[in-house]
Every structure is written in structure tokens, then in C-alpha cells.
Amino acid sequence: MATWENLSENQRAAVAHTDGPCAVYAGPGSGKTRVVTLRAARLAATGKRLLVTTFTADATEEMRSRLTGILDKVQAKNVTVSTMHSLCLQTLKAHGKPFHLLTDPHLQRNLAESAKAAEIEGGVKAFLTQVSYQKNLGINHKTYKVENSQEDRDFLRCWKDYEKIKVEKNYREFDDLILDVSILLDKDEEVRLAVAGRFSHIIVDECQDMNFPQYSVAFALGRDHKNVMLVGDLDQSLYAFRGADTRTFQLFSQNNQTRVYELRENYRSTRSILQFADSLIRQDEERRPIEFVPTRDEGDPVSWNRFPDPDIEALAVGEEILHLVKRGAKFREIAVLYRTNAQSEAFERNFAALEIPYTMRDDGDFYARKEVQGILSYLNFFARVEGKSAEAALTDPEAFPDEWLLALLNVPSRKLSRVVGAQLRHTAEFRLKRIWEILPLFAADDLKTHRALRAMREELSTIGGRVAQLEHAGEAIRHIRAATNFDHWLKTDEGDERDNDRLQNIQRMQAAAAHYPTIKGYLAAVQKVRDEAARRKSERAKRRREADEVMLSTGHSAKGLEWRYVFAVGWSEEILPHRRAISEPNGISEERRIAYVIATRARDALHISTLDTWNDAGVAPSRFIAGLNLIASPSRISEAIEDETRIESEKPEITLGGLFMEV
Incomplete structure (x- = not known):
């Protein structure tokens, strides 16, 4: 069992808290994870049964690892560490009918298209984004309040059809997991007691990024014993676009029976860094003032x-x-x-x-992203066309491999099924021809597919004719975007008008490519990055944390x-x-x-x-x-650089009634 050595007075008080509701305000570098771990270990060692919810799967694994190093095997069984999504998935499996978790984004879009979501403002992606946002607010298609507009009525109609299709096919999305459990625990007391009865204490980490359904689940499970600890930092709340609402944490803290602990000491940063960060965040008038x-x-x-x-x-x-x-x-x-x-x-x-x-934590390597790879496929086409006709380049297996052509089938989307690529490859191999050569005759009995492939062939031929007129690689990307209506595809099928990082990726790609006078020169620079990415992946598999x-x-x-x-x-x-x-x-x-x-x-x-x-x-x-x-x-x-010396220079109402435990 770990000792309490080197804990500050504030940390020690939070670890020592046993029963009753409490809130822990934990700033950056304040030893929050250590406090949560030691409190969980202390309670588990005395036979208490805990649920500790974390925000990410990585945080879950880290917490489990820390507890394993503190507790023996018997004590460790008293602690359940889980993300809220994982907890709710297990709850639905144990107390509901079997279902399939909808994890394939292509299948999800197909279901939305079946509900005619493509016909509403913003297209399929905007529709799915709005559905997700509403569910994160705790709203489903039955409780959604329609505004007095045709656009909103069309949205709700599609949403109802979408949910009907999901029920028919027995699907649930990730956003359904927590919302459905929050509704289940509210309506079925027997299920609530069965789940809540497993735990005598609940610790909720990173609660500043939690939304209404997540809080509802936590409070439903802690309603009887009221031993709920919320841990978070309002200054680090970054997920409002997913429905995160810090007002719940604030109201919980203000309840007269909630004990509040402030972890004010920062053990990470130097004084100058902390003073800068404090000056930065003090400009936010909405924050709860804390002196770190x-x-x-x-x-x-x-x-x-x-x-x-x-x-x-x-x-x-x-x-x-x-x-x-x-x-x-x-x-x-x-x-x-x-x-x-x-x-x-x-x-x-x-x-x-x-x-x-270097290594990356986010959306993979820049040049591995789907939309970027699509543009690269077109650029490879351009580079091979230079000095010859498009027809000659596309029928030359050395200059333009079939794999590059297949990569363009649905970039941008041509509504071609995922099996078309395999069928094209097999047909070309059987006839001993290039895929480009069989496009005009392929799928003659399927008018939709036939027309899409012919249009693709004509599009590439037209684009190829412009190569000689382009000034640099950036101009080539600009031409691709215009000729293929690429931006519209990103805004509808692959993104939405509100938050389109994919479009930003292409804009950044075009700006970078403008520095290269030739397409081949830019592609050579890109290939060097991709080679480095492949090397990193191989090395990381060997060394992992030691890299x-x-x-x-x-x-x-x-x-x-x-x-x-x-x-x-x-x-x-x-x-x-x-x-x-x-x-x-x-x-x-x-x-x-x-x-x-x-x-x-x-x-x-x-x-x-x-x-x-x-x-x-x-x-x-x-x-x-x-x-x-x-x-x-x-x-x-x-x-x-320039010699500069100085810079001058919709949510539900949150109330205590019905949401918080009665404490």
C-alpha cells in the first residue's frame, strides 16, 4: 500500500475524504492523477467498492497500471476503472437486448443516405454531426424540439427515419450508448439498483469535459450512497462541441453538502511559465478564480x-x-x-x-489522411502526364499503376460501391488490359455505375490536358479542387461547413506546394516525409516508449x-x-x-x-x-524574419432539480 509521503496539505485532504459528495479542482501539474489513484487505493484497501471513470482509454490503462502497483490482487478487484462509454456498453449488454455497435463510418453514412439525409442542408455529414451533438446534449429524436423552419422539420424527419432504420437493423452508435443508459437508469429502477449496487463510491475524472448524459449516469449510480467525487479543471474544458458543460460541475460544487478541495500547487512548470499561463487564462471572465x-x-x-x-x-x-x-x-x-x-x-x-x-498523437501523418492521399493520386497523374497525352499516361503501367487509378474511384465520391474496385481489377486482369481501357465498357448493365465510371474517365482526360499550362504544384492542386468539385465533397460527404479540418488540410497542402516549381519536385519532398513515416512506424514497433x-x-x-x-x-x-x-x-x-x-x-x-x-x-x-x-x-x-521586439497590441438549462443527487 502506497504511503502519503510528499503530499501537500490540499492533496492529503482530498485523498483522506471518505464519504459524501466532494469536488476537486485540480489545475495543471497539481498531482491530480496521484490524488485520484491514492484515494481509490485507500478506499479499496478498506473493502470499499469503487467505480473510477476516465475520459480516454489511455487514461484508463494508466490508472489501472498505477493501482496494480499499489494494491494486491484481492484489493484490486474492488476497483472498476472504465471510460463512460465502456461502462454503458457493458450495462446495455447486461440489461438489454443484443445489438450491433455501429463503428463503420461508411455504413453509418449509407444508413443516413437511406434516410435521405443527403437532401437536407449540409448533406449527410452535417446531418450526422448534428445528430451526434443533440445526443451529447441528452436529446433524442423523440425529445427534440423543432424550430419553426422547413429546414428543421426536414432534419427531424430524416432523424426519425434514420433511427427507424437503425432499429430495424439492430444498430446502436457510440453516442447512443451513454444516452440510452441515462434514459434506462432514469426509467427502470430495478436496473439502476442492480448497476448502482456494484459500487459504494464513484470517482469521475476530467469532469469538465463531460456532457449532460454522462453526468446523469454518474449521479444515477451515486444517488443512494451519495459518495461521488468529481475531479476536474474548468480552465481545461475543451469539448463544448461534444456537449461538454462546465455548469454542472460548478453547481455540484456550490451545493451546500459538497466538500470542495482545491489542488493549487503546480509541480510541473517554472514560475515564469505559470505566470504567463495565469495571465492568459485570467482574461477569461467566465472562469472560477483560483490562485495557483x-x-x-x-x-x-x-x-x-x-x-x-x-x-x-x-x-x-x-x-x-x-x-x-x-x-x-x-x-x-x-x-x-x-x-x-x-x-x-x-x-x-x-x-x-x-x-x-518525430511522432504524432493525432490524425496520423499528414500525407496519410484520406483527402490528402486523394489529391496526391491526382498529382501523380499530373506528373506522369507531363510531356505526353492523358491517354498515353493512363495506359502506361509503369507511368500510372492501376492502384493509383483505383484510389480515385471515390475521391471525390462517385457513389460507387466498395466492390467496384475489386471487380474492375479482376476484369482487367482477365482481359489482360489496363483498368483505364475497360472503364468505357464496364458495368453496362448497371447504368448508375457505368455513367459514374465514364464520367471519371472524361474528367481525368480533361484535367490532363491542362498540365502544360500550370505554373507550379500549388496551381495543380488548385486546378484539381476546381475541376473535381473537391471542396464541395469535403463539406458534404467528408465534413461540414462548421468544422471542416479536412478542407483546411487541402488548403495547407496547396499553400505548401506553391513553393515547388514542379509537381515532381513537390512529390519528391512528400515521398521523403512518407518514407520517414514508414521508418518511424517500424522503429516504434520495435522500441515503443523508448523511441x-x-x-x-x-x-x-x-x-x-x-x-x-x-x-x-x-x-x-x-x-x-x-x-x-x-x-x-x-x-x-x-x-x-x-x-x-x-x-x-x-x-x-x-x-x-x-x-x-x-x-x-x-x-x-x-x-x-x-x-x-x-x-x-x-x-x-x-x-x-521581420525584426519585431514586442507585441502590442444551443444548450439545455441546467438546474439542480432532476439532475443532481438530493444531498
């Missing part, structure tokens, strides 16, 4: 640099990383953190050129992690804060919290950088650092 206490020395001041574009920023950061490593730092002690996945492109490409090893690599990550995915050195890049308007958030209610507050999370990942040094241009458009330094009097630090390629 630094425990480390002053350290180096937070530095700031300004760069003309993402490529120069990535090169400068790369040079600084190499300088740090030369002075004794490890690559794995360094992170480059950004707001959106699209920002990784410049760092992947330039780090590959500088031979800086010495710089971390590239979004702020969202970096939450809960820390590094000695953090490069917080792209702190410019329309990036951080995100362009979308600027016009949204409470959008700026959440963007500020993302900036706060990024800043508080750093232990020893925090380097912030801003851009003058993003995707070929001018951008100003982020409002989050204006007025903070950051002193610019000299860049290792300072001759390439």
Missing part, C-alpha cells in the same frame, strides 16, 4: 518569435530543436503543439528534411501530458483562436482554454510563435498574447 501556487524557480522567460509563413516557422523551430539536442536535450523531451491538424504539414515536411525524428522522437500534437490531444520544452506554434488570429470560433457564442473562451492547455504542458521552457500568413492569407498575432508584453527572442534564422 508555483513550486519551482523562475526559469527562463517565455519567448516569442514571429515568422512570415509556416515553412519558415517550421525551419526555425527545427533549428532550435537541433540546438537543444546538441546541448544535451533528448528529442522525446520536446513537443510542437498546434491548434489544428493542418498545421502539422509544414513540420512533417521540414523535420524530414532536417532529419529530426527518442519529438512529439507533434494538437492541444486537444496533448492534454494530460508534459514535456521539458514546448513550442507553441501558430498563435495567430484565425488559427488560435480558430476562424470558426471567433463568431461563435463562448467560442473565444474555449479557444483561450486551448491556448492555456498548450502553455501548461511545458516544464522548463515555452516558446511561442506567430505567423504573418496562413494559407496565403495575412493573419495578425493572436489576441491571446496581445498586451502580455512578450519579449521577442532571436531566432536561429533571424535574418529571414
Whole structure:
């Protein structure tokens, strides 16, 4: 059993709490995970039966690992550590009819198309996004309140048809799991007692990112014994787009029977980093004021640099990383953190050129993303067409392999079934021809497929005729987007107007490619990045945690992690804060919290950088650092940058009635 050595007074008080509701405000670097682990271990060792819910599967595994190192096998059986989704999945399996979990996004879109979701404003993806958001608010198709508009009535009609199809096919989505369990526990007291009876105490971690149904489940399970501990940090709430609502945590804390503990000491960051982060988050007028206490020395001041574009920023950061490593730092002690996945492109490409090893926590390597691969397939076509006719290039197996053509079948979507590609390959092999040659005659008995393939052939021939007129690789991407209506596809089938990271990826790709005078030159640079990605994957399989690599990550995915050195890049308007958030209610507050999370990942040094241009458009330094009097630090390629010295510069009403335990 672990001891309480080196716990602060506030940590010790939270660990010692036994019965009754309590709230723990845990700031970054405050030892929150240790407190949760020690309290769970203390209670389990005395025979209490606990449920500990975590926000991610990784956090679940980490908590289990920590408890295994503290408790013996008998004591460990007293603790159930689970994500809320996993808990609810097991509950539905134990207390409901068998069902299939809908995990295939293609199948999900097909079901939505069957419900005619493609006919409503925004298309299938916008429909599925809105359905998911409503369920995260605790609203289903039976309780949804229709606004007085035809658009809203069409949405509800499609939603009802969509749910009917799911019932007929016995499907449930991830968003159904928690919502359905919250409804089940509310309506079926026998089931609630059966599930709640397994636990005498409940600990809910990262509750600032929980939504209404998740809270409902937690409170339903703790209604009888009232031994519920909520742990979180309102300053790190980043998931409003998934229905997260910090008001529930606040109301729970304000209940006169709830004991509140504040973990105020920060053991991670230097005083200068913590002071910067505090100045940043204090600008959020909606926050609950807490004075965090630094425990480390002053350290180096937070530095700031300004760069003309993402490529120069990535090169400068790369040079600084190499300088740090030369002075004794490890690559794995360094992170480059950004707001959106699209920002990784410049760092992947330039780090590959500088031979800086890196790994990623988010949407895979930039050039492995579906929409990016689609554009690359077209670019490969362009590169092979140069100097010859499109017909000659596409019938040359050396110049344009059949696999590249197959990659374009549904990019953008041509509504072709997934078996068409295999059928094309088999037919071509049987006839000893290239796939390009059989397209005009294929599927003559299926008019829809036949027309789609003929249109694809004509489209590629037309695009190929423009190659000689293109000025550079960026112009080629621009032409592909226009000729194939690529952006419309991303906004409807692969994204939505509100939050389209995929479109940003293509915009970033086009801006980067504009630096290359030839398509072949750009593709060569991309291939170097992809070779590096393949090497990293192979090395990671061998070394796992021991890999010495710089971390590239979004702020969202970096939450809960820390590094000695953090490069917080792209702190410019329309990036951080995100362009979308600027016009949204409470959008700026959440963007500020993302900036706060990024800043508080750093232990020893925090380097912030801003851009003058993003995707070929001018951008100003982020409002989050204006007025903070950051002193610019000299860049290792300072001759390439401007000499600047200073920056001047819909939810349900939450009430206690019916939601909270009666305490």
C-alpha cells in the first residue's frame, strides 16, 4: 500500500475524504492523477467498492497500471476503472437486448443516405454531426424540439427515419450508448439498483469535459450512497462541441453538502511559465478564480518569435530543436503543439528534411489522411502526364499503376460501391488490359455505375490536358479542387461547413506546394516525409516508449501530458483562436482554454510563435498574447524574419432539480 509521503496539505485532504459528495479542482501539474489513484487505493484497501471513470482509454490503462502497483490482487478487484462509454456498453449488454455497435463510418453514412439525409442542408455529414451533438446534449429524436423552419422539420424527419432504420437493423452508435443508459437508469429502477449496487463510491475524472448524459449516469449510480467525487479543471474544458458543460460541475460544487478541495500547487512548470499561463487564462471572465501556487524557480522567460509563413516557422523551430539536442536535450523531451491538424504539414515536411525524428498523437501523418492521399493520386497523374497525352499516361503501367487509378474511384465520391474496385481489377486482369481501357465498357448493365465510371474517365482526360499550362504544384492542386468539385465533397460527404479540418488540410497542402516549381519536385519532398513515416512506424514497433522522437500534437490531444520544452506554434488570429470560433457564442473562451492547455504542458521552457500568413492569407498575432508584453527572442534564422521586439497590441438549462443527487 502506497504511503502519503510528499503530499501537500490540499492533496492529503482530498485523498483522506471518505464519504459524501466532494469536488476537486485540480489545475495543471497539481498531482491530480496521484490524488485520484491514492484515494481509490485507500478506499479499496478498506473493502470499499469503487467505480473510477476516465475520459480516454489511455487514461484508463494508466490508472489501472498505477493501482496494480499499489494494491494486491484481492484489493484490486474492488476497483472498476472504465471510460463512460465502456461502462454503458457493458450495462446495455447486461440489461438489454443484443445489438450491433455501429463503428463503420461508411455504413453509418449509407444508413443516413437511406434516410435521405443527403437532401437536407449540409448533406449527410452535417446531418450526422448534428445528430451526434443533440445526443451529447441528452436529446433524442423523440425529445427534440423543432424550430419553426422547413429546414428543421426536414432534419427531424430524416432523424426519425434514420433511427427507424437503425432499429430495424439492430444498430446502436457510440453516442447512443451513454444516452440510452441515462434514459434506462432514469426509467427502470430495478436496473439502476442492480448497476448502482456494484459500487459504494464513484470517482469521475476530467469532469469538465463531460456532457449532460454522462453526468446523469454518474449521479444515477451515486444517488443512494451519495459518495461521488468529481475531479476536474474548468480552465481545461475543451469539448463544448461534444456537449461538454462546465455548469454542472460548478453547481455540484456550490451545493451546500459538497466538500470542495482545491489542488493549487503546480509541480510541473517554472514560475515564469505559470505566470504567463495565469495571465492568459485570467482574461477569461467566465472562469472560477483560483490562485495557483508555483513550486519551482523562475526559469527562463517565455519567448516569442514571429515568422512570415509556416515553412519558415517550421525551419526555425527545427533549428532550435537541433540546438537543444546538441546541448544535451533528448528529442522525446520536446513537443510542437498546434491548434489544428493542418498545421502539422509544414513540420512533417521540414523535420524530414532536417532529419529530426518525430511522432504524432493525432490524425496520423499528414500525407496519410484520406483527402490528402486523394489529391496526391491526382498529382501523380499530373506528373506522369507531363510531356505526353492523358491517354498515353493512363495506359502506361509503369507511368500510372492501376492502384493509383483505383484510389480515385471515390475521391471525390462517385457513389460507387466498395466492390467496384475489386471487380474492375479482376476484369482487367482477365482481359489482360489496363483498368483505364475497360472503364468505357464496364458495368453496362448497371447504368448508375457505368455513367459514374465514364464520367471519371472524361474528367481525368480533361484535367490532363491542362498540365502544360500550370505554373507550379500549388496551381495543380488548385486546378484539381476546381475541376473535381473537391471542396464541395469535403463539406458534404467528408465534413461540414462548421468544422471542416479536412478542407483546411487541402488548403495547407496547396499553400505548401506553391513553393515547388514542379509537381515532381513537390512529390519528391512528400515521398521523403512518407518514407520517414514508414521508418518511424517500424522503429516504434520495435522500441515503443523508448523511441527518442519529438512529439507533434494538437492541444486537444496533448492534454494530460508534459514535456521539458514546448513550442507553441501558430498563435495567430484565425488559427488560435480558430476562424470558426471567433463568431461563435463562448467560442473565444474555449479557444483561450486551448491556448492555456498548450502553455501548461511545458516544464522548463515555452516558446511561442506567430505567423504573418496562413494559407496565403495575412493573419495578425493572436489576441491571446496581445498586451502580455512578450519579449521577442532571436531566432536561429533571424535574418529571414521581420525584426519585431514586442507585441502590442444551443444548450439545455441546467438546474439542480432532476439532475443532481438530493444531498
